[in-house]
Amino acid sequence: MSNSISCQIADGREAAAFFEAHPHIDAVDIIFTNMCGVPRGKRLRRHEVIGVYENGRYLPGSAAVVDITGRDTEETGLVWEDGDADRLLRPLPGSLVPAPWLGPDAAQFLTGFYELDGTAHDLDPRHVLGKVIERLMAIGLTPVVAVELEFYLVDQARDGNGQLQPARGLRNPHRSDDIQVYGLRELEDFKPFFDDLYTACDAQGIPLESAISEYAAGQFEITLRHRPDALRACDEAIMYKRLVKGVAVKHGLEATFMAKPFAESAGNGMHLHISMEDATGHNAFASDAAEGTDLLRHAIGGMQAALGDSFAIFAPNANSYRRFKANSYAPVASTWGVNNRTVSLRIPAGPPASRHVEHRVCGADANPYLAVAAVLAGMHHGIVNQIDPGAPVVGNGYEAESSGPKMPSNWFAAVDQFRQSALMQDYLGARFVEMYAIVKQTEQERFFALVPELDYSWYLRNA
Structure with missing residues (x-):
């Protein structure tokens, strides 16, 4: 064994x-x-x-x-x-x-x-993640991980035009058509859903914490408490996604974690909050400086260096690429900063002992095991090679020049870069990289072989 x-x-x-x-x-x-x-x-x-x-x-x-x-x-x-x-x-x-x-x-x-x-x-993603964790443990570091997932509650039925629509509230059957970020009324409207969700999470031992109404009608985010066991954190993310969908159906709703359900509304992200415990159990990133320790800076440098190579993990589907848009709270470059939500790699505000990095690139459609494996691979690469991330972005990260590698602009480029990456082959395994790329390239062929309704709308009479 x-x-x-x-x-x-x-x-x-x-x-x-x-x-x-x-x-x-x-x-x-x-x-x-x-x-x-x-x-x-x-x-x-x-x-x-x-x-x-x-x-x-x-x-x-x-x-x-x-x-x-x-x-x-x-x-x-x-x-x-x-x-x-x-x-x-x-x-x-x-x-x-x-x-x-x-x-x-x-x-x-x-x-x-x-x-x-x-x-x-x-080819088991959980075993792939375990191998990366072991490489960090070999240099005296244990990753502490929290997985934050955004999702939409939508109607099971489409509107009169066949379009997806945000769900009506359960207590008040109002269908919101505005953003109402951090709105409490939106949480109240879906209280029966959230009550059952928290009860089910407690029954399963999933450490669910605060809930917020996110930056779109029908969009929510609930925090999962951080774990000094990255495997367990990802297990809980898998359990949580299934549970959210199941509880939604129980209430006559549909919950979706797809990256971009609505073209003009915010996408669903999976934000990964990560720090490192040293051999004494203390946070190795802890620092009075807002930018953290040199170890944290090197980890960020490594994540920047690995971002393009691992993008096919962070954005695994055709729909994933609709999420990356300037001024949308989804990142568009390999930037980092302090207390700044316009960058890809953010050091949140907080006391010195809580210093960590929030990786904001992944869509909620990404596989949590693989996303965390790719992020930790980048961190290990940066730490052992002492990669300098450059100066943090101050102000609007969407307008900042990125000194790191470019993010692939589309699904095809991302999968090609992932397949050719020596870095990903080293950390995730050469056979895994090859098989993942083949699966995604086959999906690409199948996806684009279909003729969508939009083709008829644009081309049937005009071409």
């Missing part, structure tokens, strides 16, 4: 104790999250679960490389050529929890993906 930190496996005693405490549960979802970030798996009866904890559960290896729609990516050579052979899912400790939005008899647990000989599967 692999001894990677990501390879901790729960045993049957955990499941036995859970069922003793929850004797009514008889529908248990087993969840694996592949590179596209979509939870997949099986629904089991109660009597099947102990066997999974003792021996694992088989799942075809092709599940590691299905695209975002769940379709096989034959171009990887991991479907027919492999005989679509089974691998093993093994349960993650502490992840067997109730799923109250599915009913009183429902539960779920997360899994890792393994070869039949017990080796960690190199």
Whole structure:
């Protein structure tokens, strides 16, 4: 069995104790999250679960490389050529929890993906993240991570023109058509949804904190508390996204984390707040200086250097690239600054002991495991090579000249750069980089092979 930190496996005693405490549960979802970030798996009866904890559960290896729609990516050579052979899912400790939005008899647990000989599967995003964390731990640093996700609540039905529309409130059936950032009335209107969301998060041990109405009608953000365990922080982000969507459906709504649901409104970001603990458990970025320590500056320099190479992780889908627009609170250059939301890499205001960096590039559609892996890879690269990030941006970052590498301007360029990146191959694994690129290039071909309604509107009569 692999001894990677990501390879901790729960045993049957955990499941036995859970069922003793929850004797009514008889529908248990087993969840694996592949590179596209979509939870997949099986629904089991109660009597099947102990066997999974003792021996694992088989799942075809092709599940590691299905695209975002769940379709096989034959171009990887991991479907027919492999005989679509089974691998093993093994349960993650502490992840067997109730799923109250599915009913009183429902539960779920997360899994890792393994070869039949017990080796960690190199295309499992969680194992990819574990390898990067180990490189930081080897130089005496433990990443402390919080994942912040924005989402929209929308109607399940489209409007008369077939367009997506913000949801009506649950207490007051008003449909907002203005921004109302930080509006309390907007939180009040959806209080039944938020009440159930907090209750479900408490039931699953997800550390949910403050909620805000974000910079668009129907858009919200809720904070997940930081963790000195980056793997667990990402596990909770995966659980949280599923939970938000499920609770929304329970209330007749749809929750979406797609990067840009509305063309003229703010996009959904995934902001990653990261610091480093040293061997004594203290924040290695802590400093009376607002710009932090040299270690923090080097970490920022590394994130800048890796930004272009890892952009296909941060913006994984065609829709992702609609989010990057000046003066939209989404970054457009590899800039950094202090207490400045117009840059990509922000050191937030706060007391010296809280000094950390907020990575603001990712869309909420990114896979949390891979996004954190790519960010930590950049930080490690910057720290070990003592990369200087240059001077911080003061004022409007959208007008500032960036001294760092350019951000890819489109999906095709991003995937090409990622595939060719020696840096990403070093940290994430050469085979993972190749397979991820193939999956995304196949998605590109499938996406652009479709003829959307806009083509008819623009070209049917005019071309």
